[in-house]
Amino acid sequence: MIIVTTAGITPEALDRIIEHVEAAGLRTHVSRGEQRTIVGCIGDEGALSEHGLTQLDGVERVMPVLKPYKIASREFSVGNTAIRLGDPADTVIGGRDVVVMAGPCSVEGREMMFDTARAVQQAGARLLRGGAFKPRSSPYAFQGMGEDGLKILADVRAETGMPIVTEVMDPRQVELVASYADVMQIGARNMQNFPLLSEVGKVQRPVLLKRGLSGTITELLMAAEYVLAQGNGxxxxxxxxxxxxxxxxxxxxxxxxxxxxKRETHLPVIVDPSHAGGRAHLVTPLALAAVAAGADGLIVEVHPDPKCAKSDGEQSLEFSAFTQLMQQVQAVARAIGRECTWPSEVS
Amino acid sequence: MIIVTTAGITPEALDRIIEHVEAAGLRTHVSRGEQRTIVGCIGDEGALSEHGLTQLDGVERVMPVLKPYKIASREFSVGNTAIRLGDPADTVIGGRDVVVMAGPCSVEGREMMFDTARAVQQAGARLLRGGAFKPRSSPYAFQGMGEDGLKILADVRAETGMPIVTEVMDPRQVELVASYADVMQIGARNMQNFPLLSEVGKVQRPVLLKRGLSGTITELLMAAEYVLAQGNGxxxxxxxxxxxxxxxxxxxxxxxxxxxxKRETHLPVIVDPSHAGGRAHLVTPLALAAVAAGADGLIVEVHPDPKCAKSDGEQSLEFSAFTQLMQQVQAVARAIGRECTWPSEVS
Amino acid sequence: MIIVTTAGITPEALDRIIEHVEAAGLRTHVSRGEQRTIVGCIGDEGALSEHGLTQLDGVERVMPVLKPYKIASREFSVGNTAIRLGDPADTVIGGRDVVVMAGPCSVEGREMMFDTARAVQQAGARLLRGGAFKPRSSPYAFQGMGEDGLKILADVRAETGMPIVTEVMDPRQVELVASYADVMQIGARNMQNFPLLSEVGKVQRPVLLKRGLSGTITELLMAAEYVLAQGNGxxxxxxxxxxxxxxxxxxxxxxxxxxxxKRETHLPVIVDPSHAGGRAHLVTPLALAAVAAGADGLIVEVHPDPKCAKSDGEQSLEFSAFTQLMQQVQAVARAIGRECTWPSEVS
Amino acid sequence: MIIVTTAGITPEALDRIIEHVEAAGLRTHVSRGEQRTIVGCIGDEGALSEHGLTQLDGVERVMPVLKPYKIASREFSVGNTAIRLGDPADTVIGGRDVVVMAGPCSVEGREMMFDTARAVQQAGARLLRGGAFKPRSSPYAFQGMGEDGLKILADVRAETGMPIVTEVMDPRQVELVASYADVMQIGARNMQNFPLLSEVGKVQRPVLLKRGLSGTITELLMAAEYVLAQGNGxxxxxxxxxxxxxxxxxxxxxxxxxxxxKRETHLPVIVDPSHAGGRAHLVTPLALAAVAAGADGLIVEVHPDPKCAKSDGEQSLEFSAFTQLMQQVQAVARAIGRECTWPSEVS
Structure with a gap:
């Protein structure tokens, strides 16, 4: 930590700052510039109340030197984390392939889920998305089918082999959702729901952690750190x-x-062009931009009849539009030296 | 709901829009302008997927007419909601008096809580704040004393008579926190934690609901609606x-x-100048601004020794600064025709 | 324009609203819903003070129906605007090719401009950028070489044949800059400098109009409208x-x-990945994302020795990094069915 | 300036960083922490391209120590700048009194200006505001009366004695506006219009500099520095x-x-509650908040008939509402130990 002192600080005030830092078990290193004296603090920054320091006389600013995340950082792990999914586990997120997850915003029924799963799988999606528990800004809006929705998802997986990604909103439901899902999604509004993060950290199921509406990149990494610190990597x-x-x-x-x-962390980076744009005509350009910029995967909303969707109809793609998106995603992935493949394509 | 169609919409597309709206049980009202045709939808907007409409051919924009909150709105309740606290219940939030809540960010120990409670009560605070469960952006930071902290708060209340406001972060802890606290605080990061909102809605304890870091005013009211809809007014x-x-x-x-x-809702409005500014020297000007603009109360961080506080030291006031703040708050409250009184002042 | 009235509006208040609108020469169309009465206003919206309407009793909200830009809109021009540059005019912006402009932030001297021009031209850039008049947030920072810088740019064009894009900041310098430049750049801080926009609108030189730091897309189009309305298309x-x-x-x-x-307007869309990211390692991913999303061109900062650049060193690419960027831009352009070609490549 | 190096930097890379800094004429001071080595740079920061430094191998971050503004800073001037206006010069901005400027958004005609001036003067305003040159986001909107508007303002001043504040948008009009106005207003969209700032810096007329829509506090002070550096204090x-x-x-x-x-600079701080809120009912609460927080003055939009105003009708106050605002502003000013007085009140 570096302490910038005020112009013309008295020797007494400087001494008290040094004393305060050393009392916390750190060493100090004083550097006198032409206009400011700087106090470098060497040792465990965590032992010091960084924010309290600013209340000491003669302190103008306090600047931390280290980044607050540890397990999430590149310094912790040299290689990239790759997450294997499916049975057999042939879907790898964080490898060379750009992996696409697709499906409706909400699970609305059995038939629409089977239809959608078959369509997106045929088009190239590797995972099926669908919400059974839905965070809605209005208490009067459709809140999802709950466990019935999870059961439908499990049945679709049994038939198609597609791993399932679905949201968990409540720490009391983590066990339930983990028993059905292949990937547990933490929604944007819950990025800093720390009890929920700790709970999913205790379960051995991959987590898709969405960035909050006003979450900084650092805060997103700190939220991941909550999960990682519990042992779920x-x-x-x-x-x-x-x-x-x-x-x-x-x-x-x-x-x-x-x-x-990608520079700060070894964890895979997924992009959700549907929520980002919020309009169907923006989804494909945003998906392509994400792939071109290096995303490891996409999560895309697809619905058999978007104008009648119970949620997010505005931004859901029809099947045909999703098929076109996949063709273009594949082309862009190849243009930058990556791949985007799927089994039905091979056969 | 009002549908603005695209320029030069065909009669067929217009018919399909009308059909779609009427199929949902609403009536339509078509208005032909010089450059655009408008379709007004009359009836239950909730029956229609507003967002799906934009995927119909010929729809340029969809504009909702009604506000989404009901119980929270001024149309629901003409008078202001006043919340009575304490035993006897002589502290009224939402009345003529500006009510101040004060205390440390975290409960750090018994002695510091008793010292702070006595000091802020003497200065004019009516409620004591203090966090036992702390949402921290780092999993490695102090997470609060938990139930031990709640017990200290209850002991301080027993001696001083001050009602307690403390945060609840986890739906599994609502019952526990409600058994100790007079007011349950929902933190900014949990403004849209819908399971938590529903849970506190089921308990008969007042709720202090903080606006999220990027929450709109409408979303804040919708979050309140989640609590209100469960029966906690x-x-x-x-x-x-x-x-x-x-x-x-x-x-x-x-x-x-x-x-x-104050124009949209009958619920009391509290302001937290400590988190808003984040620096001790900003707290008093922001507190005064809030009172001048019509706030019903303030919640202020006060600590016996801010430079050593375990959290939020940067923005905590010392006792003497808080005493000065209260004098000025009282003066500004009176200048705009309100009051700010406290028992020790009277005696 | 649509006027939403308050719940329970009196017939008298409704009459006064209708009177007010009709006094401005528009017709009205009243639609009574279950909870709100709506007044549609038919005719020239400009004749009505939209904002003043909200001060009439019984008006809850006023919603404009039409978009404020005209010449810039797709409704004005079906085809895309293509801008031809160079002598011969074989560089087309707004066509199938993605066109790249490159060069240093500031013109710092003759030699560095010639070196940079040759390097970026060889790598595939079609235009040369370089600032002679520099907007700097500090009055003590390097403000550019002024007309001497423009002369250097003209000399480089004479030798290389590359058209020049350079910024104009002051309406008094429009004539001067237009006499040297092929494209006049309006910087982000001047997006709503209306006298400057009008002035460049009167000159027959293409304009590169940057979006302001907090400019909405609508405001950007309205700023373009200022230029277009003066006759410069x-x-x-x-x-x-x-x-x-x-x-x-x-x-x-x-x-x-x-x-x-691209949906709203027929004008070409250029992206500046250098200012967007502000760090050299972000320039290429952002450039590729822009091309994948449909940009018609890029403007990229390149400097012979970024660590010694007089401005924007942090985000400038070295020659070798720019050459790699161009290879990848070409690959992504082709992946989405566009092109990115340059003469040295052909020969 | 402080350079934070990357973890595990090589001695060679560290040497090159030191060399680069010393070549620019600064001294270095190396501090080795447990996880990072820090290089302090002592001397003239301006001689070093701060941003270019980040392109050197082994540099993780560069942190400036000094603030970029000089004449605007509290270190430059201990006392507060007080600006005297009027003939006799008995209106002082930056002293104990809160000074209120009021009038319509635009000068729309002679009669409405005289009416407004008399009404706001009677209510307690000390300066008259009114725009003759109007920055409008649409080229098709009313652009102001130009010099005819300035003449009306001068005539009103001649009769009422009120100093005039009016906007200047174009460096070519600074001389003209300065010949009529007592205070030249720089609008929010021109906060970083550097040629305009330099031009008003050369004229001996007070300047009211508005913060840009996305201007930081530091950028606002740097914009002031442009004016101050030219000699206009x-x-x-x-x-x-x-x-x-x-x-x-x-x-x-x-x-x-x-x-x-107020902590960073000695310059007076004015608040515009009309543009801040944008709705008439918000103007008074925001004005009171500003005074309570320590503003030296207010600038408020007042119009004889807001619903028919040619611009900003939504946020303009009627005369009676302005009179009430002034009474409350006076009460709040006194509550915090300041004053708000006016001649008509005294007599």
Missing amino acids: DVMLCERGIRTYETATRNTMDVAAIPVL | DVMLCERGIRTYETATRNTMDVAAIPVL | DVMLCERGIRTYETATRNTMDVAAIPVL | DVMLCERGIRTYETATRNTMDVAAIPVL
């Missing part, structure tokens, strides 16, 4: 658009978060 | 600063949210 | 990142602005 | 709301900017 980070002043789109997709995250 | 809304691009302050206090909320 | 719009709460990058590149603009 | 800073994601208000008034600015 299979965390994917998901950029899904942040909240800005612009209202032409539902959110603003922070495409730069992809290369920033 | 005692909800206070708390402005605590929103996240913007400005980094000179921890957050940006949205002081205009106070008069906007 | 050759305007390119440039996304260069917007200001958000995220500090990991200099700005947040709003990649969705590309498909939104 | 009479600059007032104006908070007028910033752009955030919240759409319930036109802008978000950053009330904390007031105490932050």
Whole structure:
């Protein structure tokens, strides 16, 4: 930690700052510039109340030197984390292939899930998404089918072989959701729901952690750290658009978060172009942008009849549009030296 | 709901839009302007997937007419909600008096809580704040004393008579926290933690609901609606600063949210100048601004020794600074025709 | 324009609203819903003070129906605007080819400009960028070489044949800059400098109009409208990142602005990945994302020795990194059915 | 400047960093921590390209130590700048009195200006505001009366004695506007219009400098520095709301900017509650909040008939509402130990 003192600090005030730091067990290193004296603090920053320091006389600013995340950082792990899914476990997230997850916002019924699963699998999706527990801003809106929805998802997996990604919102439901899902999704509104993060950290199921509407990249990594610190190392980070002043789109997709995250962490980075744009015609351009910028995967909303969807109809793709998206995703992935393959394509 | 169609829409497309709306049980009302045709939808907007409509051919935009909150709205209740606390219940939040809650960010021990309680009560605070369960962005930071902290809070209340406000973060702890606290605080990061909101809605304890870092005023009211819809009508809304691009302050206090909320809802509005500013020297100006703009109460962080606080030391006031704040709050409250009184002052 | 009235509006208040609208020469159309009465206003919206309407008794909200831009809109022009540059005019912006402009932030001297021009031309850039007049947030920072810089740019064009793009900041310098430049750049800070926009609108030189740090897409189109309304139809719009709460990058590149603009307007869309990211390692991923999302061109900062650049060194690419960027841009352009070609490649 | 190096930097890379810094004429001071080595740079930071440094191998981050503004800073001037206006010069901005400026958004005609001037003067305003040159986001909207408007303002001043504040948008008009106005207003969209700032810096007329829609507090001070550096020391800073994601208000008034600015600079701080809120019913609460937080003055839009105003009708106050505002402003000013007086009150 570095302490910048005020101009013309008295020797007494400087002594008290040094005393305060050393009392916490750190060493100090004083550097006198032409206009400011700087106090470097050497040792365990955690032992010091960084924020309290600013209340000492003569302290102008306190600047931390180290990044707050540890297990999530590149310094912790040199190679990339790759997450294997499916039975056989031939879907790898965080490898050379760009992996696409697709399906409706909500599980609305058995037939629509089977139809959608078959369509997106045929088009190239490797995982099926679908919400059984839905976070809705209104208490009067459709809240999801609950465990009945999870059962439908499990039945679809049994038939198609597609691993399932579905949201968990409540620490009391982690065990239940983990018993059905292949990947547990933590929604944007729960990025800093720390009890929930700790709970999914205790279960051996991969986690798809979405960035909060106003979450910084550092906070997203700290949220992942909550999961990792509990022993669950299979965390994917998901950029899904942040909240800005612009209202032409539902959110603003922070495409730069992809290369920033790839540099800071070894965890896979997924992008959700559907929530980022919030309009169907934006989904494909945003998906392609994400792949071009280095995303390891996409999660896309697809619905048999978007105009009648119970949630997120505005941003859901029809089957045909999703098929076109996959063709273009594959082309862009190859253009940057990656791949996007699927079994039905091979046969 | 109002549907704006695209320029030059065909009669067939217009017919399909009307059909779609009427199939959901609403009536339509077509208005042909010089450049656009508008379709008004009359009836239960909830029966229609507003967002799905935009996927119909010929739809340019869909504009909702009604506000999404009901119980929280001024149309639901003409008078203001006033929440009575204490034994005897002589502290009224939402009445003429500006009510101040004060105390440390975290409960750090018995002695510091008793010292702080006596000091802030003497200075004019009516409620004591203190966190036993702490949401921390790092899993490695102090997470609060848990139930031991709640017990200390209850002991302080027993001696001082001050009602207690403390945070609940986990739906599994609502019952526990409600058994100790007079007011359950929902933190900013949990504004849209819907299972938690529903759970506190089922308990008959007042709730202090903080606005999320990027929560809109409408979303804050919808979060309150989750609590109200479960039957708990005692909800206070708390402005605590929103996240913007400005980094000179921890957050940006949205002081205009106070008069906007007072016009939209009958619920009391509290302001947290400590988190809004994030620096001790900003707390008093922001507190005074909040009172001048019409806040019904304040929640302020006070610590016996801010430079050693385990959390939020940067923004905590010393006892003497808090005493001065109270004097000025009282003066400003009177200047706008309100009051700010406390028992020790009277005697 | 649509007027939503308050619940329970009196017939008298409704009459006064209708009177007010009709006095401005518009017709009204009243639609009574179950909870709200709506007044549609038919005719010239401009004749009515939209904002003043909200001060009439019984008005809850006023919602405009039409978009405010005209010449910039797709309704005005069916085909895309293509801007031809160079002598011969074989560089086309807004056609099938993705066109790349490159060069240093500032013109720092003759030699560095010739070196850079040759390097970026060889790598595939079609235009040369370089600032002679520099907007700097500090009055004490290097402000550019002024007309001497323009002369160097003209000399480089004479030798290489590359058209020049350079910034104009002051309405008094428009004539001067237009006499040297092929494309006049309006910087982000001047997006709503209306006298400057009008002035460049009167000159027959293409304009590269950058989006302001907090400019909405609608405001960007309205700024273009200022230029177009003066008779200069050759305007390119440039996304260069917007200001958000995220500090990991200099700005947040709003990649969705590309498909939104391509749908709203016939004008070409350029992206500046250098200012958007603000760090050299982000430039290539952001450039590829922009191309994948449909950008018509890129403007990239390249410097012979970025660590010694007089401005924007942090985000400037070395020659070798730019050459790699061009190879990847070409591959991604082809993957989505476009092209990115350059003469040296052909020969 | 402080350079944080990457973990495990090689001695060679460290040497090259030191060499690079010393070649620019600064001294270095190396501090080896447990996890990071820090290089302090002592001397003239301006001689070093801070941003270029990040491109050197082994540099993780560069942190500036000094603030970029000089003449605007408290270190430059111990006392507060007080600006005297009027003939006799008995209106003092930056002293004990809170000074209120009021008038319509635009000068729309002679009679409405005389009416408004008399009404706001009677109510307690000390300066008259009114725009003759109007920055409008649409080229098709009313652009102001130009010099005819300035003449009306001068005639009103001749009769009422009220000093005039009016906007200047174009460096070519600075001389003209200065010949009529007592205070030249720089609008929010021009906060970083550097040629305009330099031009008003050369004229001996006070300047009211508005914060840009996304201007940071530091950038606002740097914009003031442009004016101050040219020799014009009479600059007032104006908070007028910033752009955030919240759409319930036109802008978000950053009330904390007031105490932050009062601590950083000796220049007076004015607040514009009209543009900040954008709705008439918000103007008074925001004005009172600004005064309570320490503002030196207010600038308020008042119109004889807001519903027919040619611009900003939504946020303009009627005369009676302004009179009430002034009574409350006076009461709040006194509550915090300041004053708000006016001649008509005394007599």
